[in-house]
Every structure is written in C-alpha cells, then in structure tokens.
Amino acid sequence: MVEPLLAVDNVSCWFGGLKAVDGASLSAPPGRITALIGPNGAGKTTLFSIISGFVRAREGTIRYAGQEITGKPPHELARLGIARTFQIVQPFVGLSVRENILVGAHLHHRARDTALAVADRVGRDLGLTDMLDRPADTLTVATRKRLELARALATEPKLLLLDEVLAGLNPTEIRDIVPVIRDLCRRGITILMIEHVMQAVMSLAEHVFVLAEGRVIAQGAPAQIAQDPHVVEAYLGHGAAAKWGASHAQ
Amino acid sequence: MLSAAILIPAVLNGLLMGAVYALVALGLTLIYGVLHIINFAHGALLSAALFAAFFAFKLLGLDPYVALFLLAPLFFAIGYGLQRFVIGPASHGDDRNMLLVTLGIAVVIENALLYGFRGDTRTIDVPYAFQTFNLGVTYLAVPRVVGFVAVFVVALALWLLMTFTDVGRAIRAVAKEKLGAQLVGIDVGHVYAMTFGLGTACVAIAACLLIPTYYVNPGVGNAFVLVAFTIVVLGGMGSVPGAVIGAFVIGVVESLSGLFLGESLGQIGIFLIFIVVLLLRPTGLFGARA
Amino acid sequence: MKSFAPTAIVIAVLAAVPLVVQSNATLNFLVVTLMIALAGQGWNILGGYGGQYSFGHAAFFGTGAYVTAILQMRYGVNAWPGFAIGIAAGAALGAVIGAMTFRSGLRGSYFALVTLAFAEVLRIVASVAPITGAGVGTLMKLELGARTFQFQSRAAFYWAILALVAVSLVIAGLVERSRFGTWLVAVRENEDAASALGVDARRVKTAAMTISGAITAAAGCFYAQYFLFIDSGIAYGTWISVEALLTAIIGGVGTVFGPLAGAIVVKSLGEATRLLIGDAPGLDLIIYGAVLVLVIWIMPRGLIGGIADTRKVFGRRKPAATSIEKVGHG
Numbered sequence: 001m002v003e004p005l006l007a008v009d010n011v012s013c014w015f016g017g018l019k020a021v022d023g024a025s026l027s028a029p030p031g032r033i034t035a036l037i038g039p040n041g042a043g044k045t046t047l048f049s050i051i052s053g054f055v056r057a058r059e060g061t062i063r064y065a066g067q068e069i070t071g072k073p074p075h076e077l078a079r080l081g082i083a084r085t086f087q088i089v090q091p092f093v094g095l096s097v098r099e100n101i102l103v104g105a106h107l108h109h110r111a112r113d114t115a116l117a118v119a120d121r122v123g124r125d126l127g128l129t130d131m132l133d134r135p136a137d138t139l140t141v142a143t144r145k146r147l148e149l150a151r152a153l154a155t156e157p158k159l160l161l162l163d164e165v166l167a168g169l170n171p172t173e174i175r176d177i178v179p180v181i182r183d184l185c186r187r188g189i190t191i192l193m194i195e196h197v198m199q200a201v202m203s204l205a206e207h208v209f210v211l212a213e214g215r216v217i218a219q220g221a222p223a224q225i226a227q228d229p230h231v232v233e234a235y236l237g238h239g240a241a242a243k244w245g246a247s248h249a250q
Numbered sequence: 251m252l253s254a255a256i257l258i259p260a261v262l263n264g265l266l267m268g269a270v271y272a273l274v275a276l277g278l279t280l281i282y283g284v285l286h287i288i289n290f291a292h293g294a295l296l297s298a299a300l301f302a303a304f305f306a307f308k309l310l311g312l313d314p315y316v317a318l319f320l321l322a323p324l325f326f327a328i329g330y331g332l333q334r335f336v337i338g339p340a341s342h343g344d345d346r347n348m349l350l351v352t353l354g355i356a357v358v359i360e361n362a363l364l365y366g367f368r369g370d371t372r373t374i375d376v377p378y379a380f381q382t383f384n385l386g387v388t389y390l391a392v393p394r395v396v397g398f399v400a401v402f403v404v405a406l407a408l409w410l411l412m413t414f415t416d417v418g419r420a421i422r423a424v425a426k427e428k429l430g431a432q433l434v435g436i437d438v439g440h441v442y443a444m445t446f447g448l449g450t451a452c453v454a455i456a457a458c459l460l461i462p463t464y465y466v467n468p469g470v471g472n473a474f475v476l477v478a479f480t481i482v483v484l485g486g487m488g489s490v491p492g493a494v495i496g497a498f499v500i501g502v503v504e505s506l507s508g509l510f511l512g513e514s515l516g517q518i519g520i521f522l523i524f525i526v527v528l529l530l531r532p533t534g535l536f537g538a539r540a
Numbered sequence: 541m542k543s544f545a546p547t548a549i550v551i552a553v554l555a556a557v558p559l560v561v562q563s564n565a566t567l568n569f570l571v572v573t574l575m576i577a578l579a580g581q582g583w584n585i586l587g588g589y590g591g592q593y594s595f596g597h598a599a600f601f602g603t604g605a606y607v608t609a610i611l612q613m614r615y616g617v618n619a620w621p622g623f624a625i626g627i628a629a630g631a632a633l634g635a636v637i638g639a640m641t642f643r644s645g646l647r648g649s650y651f652a653l654v655t656l657a658f659a660e661v662l663r664i665v666a667s668v669a670p671i672t673g674a675g676v677g678t679l680m681k682l683e684l685g686a687r688t689f690q691f692q693s694r695a696a697f698y699w700a701i702l703a704l705v706a707v708s709l710v711i712a713g714l715v716e717r718s719r720f721g722t723w724l725v726a727v728r729e730n731e732d733a734a735s736a737l738g739v740d741a742r743r744v745k746t747a748a749m750t751i752s753g754a755i756t757a758a759a760g761c762f763y764a765q766y767f768l769f770i771d772s773g774i775a776y777g778t779w780i781s782v783e784a785l786l787t788a789i790i791g792g793v794g795t796v797f798g799p800l801a802g803a804i805v806v807k808s809l810g811e812a813t814r815l816l817i818g819d820a821p822g823l824d825l826i827i828y829g830a831v832l833v834l835v836i837w838i839m840p841r842g843l844i845g846g847i848a849d850t851r852k853v854f855g856r857r858k859p860a861a862t863s864i865e866k867v868g869h870g
Contacts, residue, residue: 052736078738086736092729103726106719107738115719155737288649290595340837346593347836349652350789353595354836357782357829364822468822476660479653521661528654529644 003066005030005159005190011050011060012214020046022214023060028159033181033191035205035222037198039235043214044194045087048163051192052084053077064159078107083157087164087194089144091136091151098123098132100147104154119154126150126180142173146180153184160184162193166200174200202226210234259388260505266394268501269401270456274474275481275493276405277452283488284425284445287345290352291332293475294359295450299325299457300466301363307374307461314376315396318458322451329450334443363468371467397459404455405494408448421445425488473517477504480524486533544713547796551706558695567694571766573807574701575759579780580787580799581708582756586634587785588793589715590748591728595652596659597756597784599637600630602666602775604757605764609678610671612688619689623761630757631750638749642742647731656781663776677771680764689765701762705800708755712796715751724748725794756784779825786828790835792842801843806831 004027013021021043028034036044049055051062053074062070069077083104092100101119102112109115123132126146131139139147145165152160162181166174178200185191195201201208202222210218210225212234218225225231274296281289299321306317332355341348382389412418423431424441432438464470481500485492500520507519554574561567579601587593608626611617617625641654666672673679684690691697715721726734727741735741764770783806791802809831810824817823839846 054732054735074732074735075738075740078736084736086733090730090733092726092733094729095725099722103722103734103739104737106722110719112717112719112722151733151737282649288653290652336833340833342840344840345648346591347840349593349595349649350785350836351833353782354829354832357778357832358826359829361822361825361829365820365826369821476657479657483653518661518664521657521664524657525654525661528646528650528657529640 002029004028005065006051006192007063008047008051009061009063011047011057011062013046013050013055013058015046020214021050021057024211024214024216025060026209026216026219028190028192029207030158030190031185031188032207033185033193033205035201035208036192036194036211037196037201037208037225038211038217042211042234044211045163046214047211048084048161048194052082052161078155078157081156081158082161083152083155083159084161085145085148085152085163085165087167089141089148091139091144091147093137094135096133096135097128097139097147100136101128101150101154104151107155122150122154126153141168142170142177145169145177149180153189157189159190159192162191162195164194164196166195166197178204255388256509257506260509261502262388262390263394264502264505265498266390266398266501267505268498269394269398270460271474271477271481271501272401272494272497273404273452273456273459274478275485275497276408276490277449277456278475278478279482279485279488279490279493280408280452281446281449282482283490284421285333285348285442287348287352288479288487289446289449290349291356291359292449292453292478293471293473294356294363295325295329295471296453296457296474297363297466297468297471298359299454300461300464300470301367302454303458303461304372304374304466307376314374314458314461318455321454321458325454326447326451328447330443330447332450333446334439337446338439338442360468360472367468369467369469371465373465374461376462391463393459393462400455400459401494404452405490408452408490411448417441417444476524477520480520480527483524484527544710547706547709547713550797550800551702551709554702555699558698564694567698569807569811571694571698571701573803574698574705574800575762575766576783576787576807577800577803578701578705578708578762579756579759579784580791580803581705581712582752582754582759583784584752584788584793584795584799585712585715585755586745586748586752588788588795588798589712589721589724589728590745590752592647592745592748593652593785594655594752594781595785596655596657596781597752598776598778598781599655599659599662600633600753600756601760601763601780601784602659602662602770602772603633603753604630604760605770605775606666606672606678606760607757608761609680609764609770613678613680614671618687619765623689623758623765626761626764627754627758630760631754633757634749634751634753635746637753638746642745642749659776659778659781663772666772666776672772675771677769677774680768682768690768697766701766704758704762708758709796709800711751711755716796720744720747728794782825782828782832786832788842790831790842792844792846792848795842795844795848798842798844805843 006028008024008026010023010025011021012019012023024047026036036047038044046055050057053072053076056071061068064080064082069080092103098119101123102115105115105118105122109118120132123129126149128146128150131143136147149165166177169177174197181191181204193205205222208220208222208225209216210231217230217234218228278289278292302321303314303317306312306321307314312320336355337348337351340351381392383392383395412422420431420436420441421444423436424438428438477500481496482493484500485496504520511519557570558567579597582600583594583597604626607629608622611622611625612619637658641651646654668674682690684692691700715724723734723739723744726737726739727744731741760775787799787802787806789802790805791800792798806828809827813824813827835842
C-alpha cells in the first residue's frame with residue numbers, strides 16, 4: 001500500500017459551541033483523485049480550512065508527505081506544495097488575469113520575467129490565453145473558476161484542494177472542466193475535491209469520503225458509496241434508506 | 251497621598267466622568283455594531299455639539315439641561331443626514347472608503363469650528379456649576395451627578411428602543427445579518443442612517459451634560475473621543491454593556507492616574523491601555539469575535 | 541518591462557524649474573509641495589500598494605524630524621548623518637509598529653485606530669519630554685552652509701528635496717516591478733487568497749511599513765532642516781497625517797506618481813484658498829477634508845488611477861453581474 005500523501009487523523013474543531021468537525025479522518029493517496037462529499041453543513045469546507053491552515057484543529061493531526069503539518073499557516077503549506085481553491089471564488093479584483101496568476105507563480109520564481117512566463121504558460125494550459133490582459137472582475141463565473149485553478153496551479157503544488165470547483169457551472173462548462181482536472185491528476189498532482197455534482201464525483205474520483213455532521217460516515221469507491229444506506233440517510237433524511245431499499249426490493 | 255480622603259473623591263469623580271464617557275462611547279459602539287465602521291467623525295461631532303450647547307446658552311439663554319431636548323433631535327437629524335446623504339453614497343459600500351470619508355468629515359467639522367470660532371477656549375456660567383452634593387465622605391459636583399443619572403436614563407431608553415420598537419428590531423437585524431435583513435425588505439440605508447443619528451444624538455446629550463463643568467474649543471471633542479475609542483475597544487466593539495462598564499473603568503483609571511502622574515501623562519496612560527488592548531485582545535472584554 | 545523613463549523625464553523637468561523661476565515665494569511653495577509629496581509617497585507604499593490605511597503617519601514624520609534635530613542640537617552630530625539616522629529611526633519605528641500590529645492581525649478600522657493612537661502618544665510624549673523641549677519645541681541653530689544642510693539659496697533646498705522625491709519615485713517603481721510589490725498588492729486585494737498562494741502577509745506588510753516609515757521620516761528630517769523649528773504639534777500633529785494620506789488618495793493610491801500629483805493639487809488648492817479668502821487657521825484643512833470626501837465619492841482611484849481607468853475602459857467588456865458574489869465576500 002502506497003503511503004498517502006495526505007493523512008488526516010481524528011481531527012476536530014469547534015465553532016462557538018458547535019463541533020464543526022468531529023474526529024474526522026481521511027487520506028489521499030498520491031497521484032489520485034479523492035473526493036469528499038456530504039450534505040450541506042457537514043463541515044467539508046471547515047475540514048479543508050483546517051488542512052490548508054486557515055483554521056486550527058483542536059484535536060488530531062495532519063501529516064503531509066511524511067511530515068506533520070498540523071497548525072502550520074497557509075503560506076507555509078503553500079510552500080510545501082499544498083494549494084487550495086475557495087468555494088466562493090476570490091480573484092484579486094484590481095488585477096488582470098495574468099497578474100492574478102503571477103502571484104501564484106512568484107512562489108517559486110523570484111524574477112518577474114520567469115514568473116510571468118510561468119503565468120502565461122499556466123494560463124494557456126487552462127484556456128485563458130485570450131483573457132490574460134483582462135481585469136479579473138470582468139470574467140464570468142466559469143472563467144473565474146479557471147482563474148482560481150490557474151492561480152493555485154502556478155504555485156506548482158503536489159496536493160491540490162478543490163473546494164466545489166464545479167459549483168455554479170452549467171453542464172457544458174462542467175463537461176469542459178472535468179478533463180482539465182483529470183489531466184492535472186495525470187500530471188502527478190494529487191487532488192482532494194469537495195464536490196456536490198455527483199456525476200463528476202463518480203467519473204473523476206477513485207476514492208470517496210462521506211462527511212456528515214462533522215464525522216466521516218462512509219468511505220470507499222464511488223459505486224460502493226452510492227449504495228451505502230448510511231450515505232443515503234445522510235443526504236435524504238431519516239428512514240429514507242429503508243424506504244429506498246423497500247421500493248427497490250419490489 | 252494614598253489616604254481615603256483623596257482616593258475616594260478621585261474614584262467617585264472618575265465614575266462620574268466615566269458616565270459622560272459612557273454616553274460618548276455608547277454612540278460609537280452603536281455605530282460600530284451596526285455599520286461595522288469606526289466613526290472617525292465622532293469627536294468632531296462632539297465638539298460641534300459643545301459649541302451648539304454653548305451658543306444655545308449664550309444666544310438663546312437656554313440652560314444646557316433644557317437645550318438637551320433641542321439639541322438631541324437636532325443632532326440626530328444631522329447624523330442621519332450625514333450618513334444617508336454623504337457617508338453612505340460617498341463610500342460606495344467600501345469599508346476602507348467609509349473610514350476615509352468619516353475622517354474627511356471630521357477634518358472639515360473641526361476646522362470649520364476652528365475657522366469660525368477661533369481656537370480660544372470658552373466656558374459658560376450656570377448657577378449650579380459649582381454646587382455640590384455633600385456625601386459626608388466627599389462633595390460631588392451637581393452637574394456631574396446629573397450627568398451620571400442621565401447616562402443611565404439614556405442607556406435605558408436605548409435598550410427599550412432596541413428591544414421593543416420596530417426600528418430597534420430592524421437595527422438589530424441589520425447588525426446581525428445585513429443580507430438577510432435586506433432580503434426581508436428592511437431598508438438598510440435607512441437603518442444605517444437611523445443608527446448614525448442615534449449615535450450622534452448620544453454625543454449631543456453628552457455635550458449638554460458636559461458643558462456646565464467643562465470647556466469648549468475645537469479640539470476638545472477629539473480628546474474625548476480618543477478616550478471613547480479606548481473604552482469601546484476595551485469593552486468590545488459593538489457591545490453596549492462593554493461600553494458602559496469600560497467607560498467607568500477608564501473614568502476611574504484616568505482619575506487615579508491623573509492623581510499620581512499629572513494630567514498629560516495620565517492621558518498617555520489611557521493611550522497605552524488602548525494600544526495594549528488593541529494588540530492583545532482587539533475584541534475587548536465583551537466584544538464579539540472579530 | 542516598464543521603464544523608468546517617465547520618472548527620469550518628470551525629475552528632469554522639475555529639476556529645470558529653479559532655472560526659470562526666481563521668486564523665493566514660488567520656490568518655497570514648490571519646496572513644501574515636494575516635501576508633502578515625499579511624505580505622501582511614504583504613506584502610499586503602505587496604504588496605496590499595501591491597502592493598510594494609516595491615520596497616524598505623523599508618527600514617522602515627527603520621529604524623523606525630532607531625531608535629526610535632537611542629534612544635531614544636543615549631541616553635536618553633523619546634519620547629514622543626522623538625516624540618515626532620522627530616516628533609519630523612521631524605518632525602525634515602522635518595523636516595530638508593523639511587527640506589533642500585524643502580529644495581532646489588526647486590519648482596516650482597527651489598524652487606522654492604532655496608528656492614530658501611536659501618533660497621539662508620541663505627540664503627548666514630545667509635548668512634555670525635556671529632550672524635545674517640551675512645550676517650547678526644538679529650535680535648530682541657524683548655521684548656513686552645505687555642511688549643516690542649511691543651504692544659502694532656496695534653489696539648493698529645492699534640488700535637495702527633489703532628489704529625495706526622485707529616490708522615492710524610484711523606490712515605488714522598484715516595488716511595482718518586484719515580487720515583493722506583487723505580493724503586497726495581492727495582500728491588499730485579498731489577504732486570505734494571497735496566503736493560500738504562499739504569501740507571508742505579515743512579513744510583507746511589516747516590510748511595507750518599514751519602507752513607508754523611512755520615506756515619510758525623510759520628509760520630517762527635511763522639514764527640520766528647512767524650517768529650523770519643530771514642536772510636538774508640528775512634528776506629530778494630525779495635519780501631516782491627513783496631508784500625507786490626502787496626497788496619495790487624490791493623486792491615486794498605488795501609483796508611482798500619485799502622491800506627487802496629489803501634492804501639487806493639494807498645495808495649489810491651499811494656496812488658492814489663502815489668496816482668495818485669506819490666511820485663517822483651519823481654512824486649508826477644511827478644504828482638504830472636503831476634497832477628501834469628494835475624491836472618494838467621485839474618483840476613488842484618484843487622478844492618476846482615473847487616467848489609467850479611462851485607458852482601460854476603451855478595451856473593456858461590461859463587467860459580469862456578480863452582485864451575489866460580492867455580497868458573499870462581505
């Protein structure tokens with residue numbers, strides 16, 4: 001068994017009196033796509049924020065590439081190779097698309113010329129060539145998602161955390177961006193994605209973790225998960241699994 | 251130096267002063283709690299209110315405690331107008347811009363006062379200015395005691411307003427969740443303006459309570475308001491009990507440090523507390539998490 | 541790669557001015573304008589590029605002024621090293637205040653407040669401390685000569701301040717072209733997103749404040765040399781905090797020439813007011829305050845920023861409707 005690139009072990013955190021994440025454990029094997037799904041409010045984004053250093057875990061540890069990274073701030077994690085996109089896209093509004101990507105590129109390239117070249121290349125890879133000079137606030141939602149992705153990629157990450165990168169996209173846009181994600185994986189980047197768009201999860205992810213009320217209630221291959229009664233229950237409510245099973249039995 | 255005969259009056263006077271600070275701080279914290287900005291024009295508005303009270307006395311012969319009932323609504327209107335027609339539109343909803351706009355207004359008001367009335371210090375003479383209540387242990391200046399009582403009346407009135415009126419509910423709704431309030435049809439611009447007006451009215455009341463025993467010049471407002479900032483930061487931005495308790499604490503601290511260190515250095519004491527609190531616990535003692 | 545040619549041209553043109561203008565009054569006006577532009581450029585590095593609005597830049601101005609004045613008057617240090625040490629003191633103060641405030645994560649209103657508080661504390665201390673002459677202030681001994689940085693001719697002072705402004709323009713230009721500058725602007729736009737991309741926001745902001753403090757302190761040192769008298773109200777007063785930020789905002793925050801353009805506008809306005817209405821205390825600041833509000837209202841990007849915007853508008857599609865997303869950010 002290959003050592004996972006990311007190993008989250010029994011992580012918990014509280015917001016006020018609420019336990020947002022409750023002893024959650026998950027792992028992401030290197031070079032693969034792992035998905036984190038679950039109903040709204042399950043704590044998925046909070047867990048991401050913990051992994052990417054924005055929120056402190058009260059309990060538990062996180063290991064990445066063999067070293068413990070629990071509690072390290074986001075900028076240090078970025079330097080170690082962990083990049084993340086945000087659920088609500090956050091482009092640098094006053095800057096152009098190229099300048100946005102440039103910020104990411106500068107992480108590993110000090111000289112502006114080199115970093116610009118990297119930014120252009122990454123922009124090209126994500127189909128943004130025509131828009132490099134445009135101000136970031138003139139982009140459509142779908143393009144902003146690509147920009148968010150491009151910026152994160154420019155930091156040359158080994159682990160990419162995608163937070164609902166498909167949210168807000170229409171079927172055509174989804175169809176266009178899925179191969180891009182798959183391609184990243186082929187290039188050796190490990191991906192951990194939070195997603196609601198089930199079709200994408202099924203076709204992209206090799207392993208799925210299901211989070212509900214801060215706890216991991218199931219994990220496995222996509223097909224397995226779809227059948228798991230606990231998962232159905234978490235999404236559709238109490239008793240739904242039994243009803244579903246009953247109607248299927250007929 | 252540390253005898254009870256000196257300490258007790260110092261503490262009591264600190265409490266009385268604290269009451270007036272509380273009124274100024276209340277206005278500030280209310281505005282912060284709802285609009286989420288620090289109103290840098292607060293001090294200038296206090297100076298303007300002091301001048302207004304001064305002229306109400308000199309030109310209209312109005313006793314400050316009477317002028318209070320005229321100036322409070324007047325300054326409420328001024329505050330409402332400022333927010334609705336200047337600050338709101340000028341800032342385009344950007345917090346940073348709001349800071350600058352309130353700063354700009356502060357500079358205009360203060361210097362307009364300076365230009366119009368010069369920098370000289372003025373005072374008014376009211377018959378009760380030097381009357382005192384004899385508490386046995388010490389004497390307490392009548393105006394200060396009146397101020398102390400008035401603060402609780404105002405705080406109570408504000409609480410009643412916030413809890414039982416539609417306006418108060420709307421204000422609380424906007425403070426808590428602006429988008430949600432908008433979605434249920436609350437006119438946020440109006441609520442912001444109402445809040446600003448209330449904060450400014452508090453300042454006008456404070457001015458009327460201060461003027462019998464204090465002096466008037468364009469810079470006074472600022473001196474007060476920096477103390478008010480300290481109080482609001484100490485008590486927690488947006489917290490009403492925090493502002494009141496913080497005000498009394500600061501009033502006493504100021505009085506005691508003035509006793510031991512002299513006036514100017516006493517002032518520094520307050521600022522240093524201010525900086526330390528900001529650096530170590532910016533949310534204050536009672537404030538919501540930033 | 542953007543070139544420094546515009547900077548060179550501007551400086552060359554300005555340098556030629558004393559050859560044409562002989563009037564001492566005009567030269568004096570220009571010297572003060574350039575000094576304010578220098579102070580404003582300092583503010584611009586932190587506020588314009590970095591997005592951290594300081595309301596207490598007087599802290600740096602006054603420190604530069606007092607350090608150089610005290611070193612010369614009480615310790616016999618020569619004016620030139622005194623000047624340099626004054627600048628260093630401003631930088632050190634910027635580093636210290638930056639380290640403290642940014643470590644606590646202070647932003648926005650809180651940051652403005654704390655900088656205001658620092659300036660006020662310094663003002664009060666300066667108004668009572670014996671070393672600064674307390675209420676009386678510090679008077680510099682008149683000793684004309686290049687050695688004491690007290691030039692005979694006003695033109696010499698003009699070229700001196702112009703040189704300092706030139707350096708500040710170059711610094712701003714270098715910041716714009718460097719990785720540090722890109723990171724600084726990213727932090728201004730969205731600190732969290734910048735952190736996720738590897739930017740150490742705290743370090744970047746503190747560095748910006750250090751540079752900012754140094755530049756504004758230089759303006760303070762110059763003030764001391766030019767006017768030969770400072771007191772706590774002059775050195776640490778609100779007037780300079782306001783003028784420094786005003787020049788940057790009017791001229792255009794986050795641009796190289798913004799503070800210079802802004803200073804010319806601000807000082808011209810002040811002069812026009814003085815000529816039309818007369819010299820009265822507070823009058824110029826009333827105008828400045830009103831202009832600040834108007835500029836934010838109508839042209840928040842300032843003069844230079846507005847020009848850049850107009851250029852962009854001609855190649856720009858309508859922005860996508862994103863009011864929901866904007867609200868989401870709130």
